[in-house]
Amino acid sequence: MSKPTVVRLFSLLVLLCVWEYVGRHTNPILFTFPSAVARAFIELLVSGELFSYVKESLLVLTYSFILSIFVGAFFGVIMGRSSLVEWATNIYINALYSTPMVAVVPLIVLWFGFKVPAKVIIVFLFMVFPILINTYQGVKDVDRNLLEVARSFCSTEAQLWRHLIIPSAIPFIVVGIRLAIGRGLVGMIVAEFYTSVTGLGYMIVRYANAFETDKLFVPIVVVMAMGVGLMGLVKWIETRIAPWRNFTEKE
Secondary structure, three states: OOHHHHHHHHHHHHHHHHHHHHHHOOOOOOOOOHHHHHHHHHHHHHHOHHHHHHHHHHHHHHHHHHHHHHHHHHHHHHHHHOHHHHHHHHHHHHHHHHOOHHHHHHHHHHHHOOOHHHHHHHHHHHHHHHHHHHHHHHHHOOOHHHHHHHHHOOOOHHHHHHHHHHHHHHHHHHHHHHHHHHHHHHHHHHHHHHOOOOHHHHHHHHHHHOOOHHHHHHHHHHHHHHHHHHHHHHHHHHHHHOHHHHHHHHO
């Protein structure tokens, strides 16, 4: 077992022990402790309730994730390669990115209703801008000397994209995706607060209103685990599509 893994497991153990001690000496309506959360998790899992709500949330997150990567990466590259597109859209991208997306959720619900499409749009708006902006920055930061060398060998625009621009921008795109995951999980919960009675967000509202704190923490912990797992998956994919990054980090 590697040293970083040992340190992470030890820190987790310390955190759980402190949480258990504090939780057992706090009003159960206000706080809980890991063993109670574990019992609630098993109860919700056996009843099938947790699986049903997780499935609904994952469906929304998956649609939004795929759509935001496609749109964000595509338009990020276009903005980075075309000064005309950059000048025409940069101010709107910055304005939308700076806008608190929570503020527009009621409007989206009014336009698209309370079903899955509204939730997908909400989560998409939370996720797309970090990917778009990081992709744009990655394309702008491509080494100009490498571009000149490629052009001197009569590379077409398509060849530049495939062999130089996209590979050089991959680290920026990955960073954007990792930032988008956190924002997307927040957007997923916010969307489920406002829309139909499904998903992990609804579980949080339901058990908060019932003062069942142990069950309230189950969807919160599940969302945290989803975030850690998705970020780890993105990092693993990066090592497969950009193996030179792993070599550079080791150096």
